[in-house]
Amino acid sequence: MKIVTAAAPGTCGEYIQGIVGGEPCLVSSPVDLWSTARAWTTEGPGLRLCGEKTDRALRIFAQDRGLDLSGLRIEVSSEIPKLKGMASSTADICAAVSAAAGCFDIRIGPDELASVCTRVEPSDNLMYPELNLFSHYTGEIFDRFGCSISARVLALDFAENVSTLELGRDAEFRKTEEAFAPCASMLKDGARRGDLDLIGRACTLSARLNQEMQYKPRLELIISLCESFGGAGVMIGHSGSIVGVLHNEGFDETGFLTAFRREVPAGEAPDWMRLHLIAGGVRHSIEEIPETEGYTGGCGNGAAYLCGGRR
Numbered sequence: 001m002k003i004v005t006a007a008a009p010g011t012c013g014e015y016i017q018g019i020v021g022g023e024p025c026l027v028s029s030p031v032d033l034w035s036t037a038r039a040w041t042t043e044g045p046g047l048r049l050c051g052e053k054t055d056r057a058l059r060i061f062a063q064d065r066g067l068d069l070s071g072l073r074i075e076v077s078s079e080i081p082k083l084k085g086m087a088s089s090t091a092d093i094c095a096a097v098s099a100a101a102g103c104f105d106i107r108i109g110p111d112e113l114a115s116v117c118t119r120v121e122p123s124d125n126l127m128y129p130e131l132n133l134f135s136h137y138t139g140e141i142f143d144r145f146g147c148s149i150s151a152r153v154l155a156l157d158f159a160e161n162v163s164t165l166e167l168g169r170d171a172e173f174r175k176t177e178e179a180f181a182p183c184a185s186m187l188k189d190g191a192r193r194g195d196l197d198l199i200g201r202a203c204t205l206s207a208r209l210n211q212e213m214q215y216k217p218r219l220e221l222i223i224s225l226c227e228s229f230g231g232a233g234v235m236i237g238h239s240g241s242i243v244g245v246l247h248n249e250g251f252d253e254t255g256f257l258t259a260f261r262r263e264v265p266a267g268e269a270p271d272w273m274r275l276h277l278i279a280g281g282v283r284h285s286i287e288e289i290p291e292t293e294g295y296t297g298g299c300g301n302g303a304a305y306l307c308g309g310r311r
Helices: 052-065 088-103 110-120 169-174 177-193 196-212 219-228 253-263
Strands: 002-020 023-041 047-049 072-078 132-134 141-144 151-157 233-236 243-247 271-277 283-288
Touching (some): 002 088, 002 177, 023 151, 052 110, 088 283, 177 196, 196 219, 219 233
Parallel strands (some): 047 072
Antiparallel strands (some): 002 023, 023 132, 151 243
């Protein structure tokens, strides 16, 4: 029996998000948090252990490819926090659809994954190994950077939960195309040159522009402390609550957190995570298990999501 495993990264929000050519767009910031799916086919009825959005994406993929998923067994687990702007839904979908495709010996690329994701909901572009400027509503690519970013980020996880769909498309147009243009050019130049300070400036500018769309009360304090303690810039979940301090080895994390705690009441203090910014893209592996051994499933660590029932 062939078991296909696929893992897709979450994000620390987006490097930038704004308007280009009258269309909302973004550049996601993949990090080393993962959604993992395992899939295999059975002779009896299949079972999908996933979420409602992921189940819908699987049905879209099956219809596009003319597949019968009735014998498909698929399980999804995730270590990505939900409702924080960390692309948990997009990662779940990319992992599950990629694992399902592998069961049918289908090579699925990032463009097809992006098409499936954006037909379910506005989506991040974490399925691409290299950065691009991407319409999270249509999947159209406006610009390809031809590179990725590797750096560290201190992610501040505030208690607020935010649904991307609740904000709505109209809220994005509170940012002007003219104001956003420097974000895109600085990020592209910084990423291609490996200039973390320039990348950080682009992120911070985009975060400030987003205050008109989804206000973050502690943003200016975080930006000020980032500058004081050697960080490169501040990135956010533009439709979520996560805030990340982009940095390299020169950042004084202890000093930053101590100063932040002095300024913020204990009841408002966020949890925090040390993360690494990585290249995007879905990772795959295939395991062959002798039929006589059987397989009872299990995705390892993280929460598993039951939905969709038997198909």
